[in-house]
Amino acid sequence: MPGIHRERPGADAMAPADGSPARPIADGVWMSSGLSNSYLLATDEGRIVVNTGMGFEGPLHRRAYDAVDPSPTHTILLTQGHYDHVGGVDTFRDRSTEVVMQADHAIWRADNERLETFRSRNAAFAWIDAIVAAMEHARTLGAGAVAQSRPEPTRTFTDTTDLLIGGRRLTLISVPGGETTDSMVIWSPEDRTAFTGNLFGPLFGHVPNLVTIRGDRYRDALAYIASLDRVLALRPARLITGHFDPIDGEDRIAEEITAMRDAMVWVHDRTVDGMNEGRDVHTLMREITTPPALDIGEGYGRTAWNVRAIWEHYAGWFHHRSTTELYAVPATSVAPDVVRAAGADTLIAAAADHVAAGRPVEAIHLTDLVLAAVPDHADARRIAIDAHGVLLEDSRNFWEAAWLRRSITKLGGTP
Numbered sequence: 001m002p003g004i005h006r007e008r009p010g011a012d013a014m015a016p017a018d019g020s021p022a023r024p025i026a027d028g029v030w031m032s033s034g035l036s037n038s039y040l041l042a043t044d045e046g047r048i049v050v051n052t053g054m055g056f057e058g059p060l061h062r063r064a065y066d067a068v069d070p071s072p073t074h075t076i077l078l079t080q081g082h083y084d085h086v087g088g089v090d091t092f093r094d095r096s097t098e099v100v101m102q103a104d105h106a107i108w109r110a111d112n113e114r115l116e117t118f119r120s121r122n123a124a125f126a127w128i129d130a131i132v133a134a135m136e137h138a139r140t141l142g143a144g145a146v147a148q149s150r151p152e153p154t155r156t157f158t159d160t161t162d163l164l165i166g167g168r169r170l171t172l173i174s175v176p177g178g179e180t181t182d183s184m185v186i187w188s189p190e191d192r193t194a195f196t197g198n199l200f201g202p203l204f205g206h207v208p209n210l211v212t213i214r215g216d217r218y219r220d221a222l223a224y225i226a227s228l229d230r231v232l233a234l235r236p237a238r239l240i241t242g243h244f245d246p247i248d249g250e251d252r253i254a255e256e257i258t259a260m261r262d263a264m265v266w267v268h269d270r271t272v273d274g275m276n277e278g279r280d281v282h283t284l285m286r287e288i289t290t291p292p293a294l295d296i297g298e299g300y301g302r303t304a305w306n307v308r309a310i311w312e313h314y315a316g317w318f319h320h321r322s323t324t325e326l327y328a329v330p331a332t333s334v335a336p337d338v339v340r341a342a343g344a345d346t347l348i349a350a351a352a353d354h355v356a357a358g359r360p361v362e363a364i365h366l367t368d369l370v371l372a373a374v375p376d377h378a379d380a381r382r383i384a385i386d387a388h389g390v391l392l393e394d395s396r397n398f399w400e401a402a403w404l405r406r407s408i409t410k411l412g413g414t415p
Helices: 055-066 105-114 116-140 221-234 250-277 281-287 303-315 331-342 344-356 360-373 378-394 398-410
Strands: 023-026 029-032 038-041 047-050 073-077 098-102 155-157 160-165 168-174 184-188 193-197 238-241
Touching: 029 055, 038 055, 047 055, 055 116, 073 160, 098 168, 105 116, 116 398, 184 221, 193 221, 221 250, 221 303, 250 281, 250 303, 281 303, 331 344, 331 360, 344 360, 344 378, 360 378, 378 398
Parallel strands: 047 073, 073 098, 098 155, 193 238
Antiparallel strands: 023 029, 029 038, 038 047, 160 168, 168 184, 184 193
């Protein structure tokens, strides 16, 4: 029965490269751990590097690989465009190095550069402290300040392409349902190994994020399902992902990927059914869960968030709940009127009752109203901190917990 998410590390265990030696994981294959793992494949014509980490990690990954294979870098393969995969390309790139990516990288990169300030700001609550500390640690190891690479591929492909490099055969396969539309899987047919990057999300065996709360384009649930089917069709005996150790065993891999695929099919179909039945998105977010047979962890993505992502991917921002959705006037615009009419003390007392009754989100709805009208209201902040604390205590999700800690801090509390 699926459930590998119980056996593998969680998101809190993801850590930057620290200068540790590369670790052999197969004949002629080494792993250097980082914010996303990097891999070295030895060949008779030079080395192949799969993903290169963040810019400041690049020198540490290269040092780890130079110790086991100092040959020139023949080819760099990038499983997706996120910076934790491509940031160290310039550190590895020699004069004749090929850089191979899926053809949609140009579109994804333009998108990301267009919104770089927005996305960096929105992701900071989850990552900035860890990244700053990691950059400082890299400097203490002699890595120096290295800018993030913005690689231009020398070769792209659309659906699949075959490579033969120094006696090593590889097939590159487009999986646009991954974290980015330029995602690809690297298939080694001779040893039946698939390098999947973060196709499944950073945590293998867990629900993916169809859209992250830091702000990205929606991932299409059906494209995700089709991409998992492409991997299943390979029948891999070993899966090498973006994080942590490889997963071994054809049957185990097939069982876990099938569970992830079927869970998304279930959530997608129930959401579509609910939309056609006229049920509202919040009801579906509360009620749609995966059946026990599909044992999927929620350490990085959440089913409720994916319900909303599927809804809005199909139907957009207008939920037909209220005329106010059509206009640029937020609910907080009437917060002073509500607080004057009901009284701040009455609203805060009701919020405290909600917290005591185990309804922290309802409490936050009320404290948001009071704080929109009276930003420095001490009792409203105190109750809001308590409500966020209840949610944090119950959270097992990386993004949710990071947001709740950030919110508590902004309210003047200590997570």
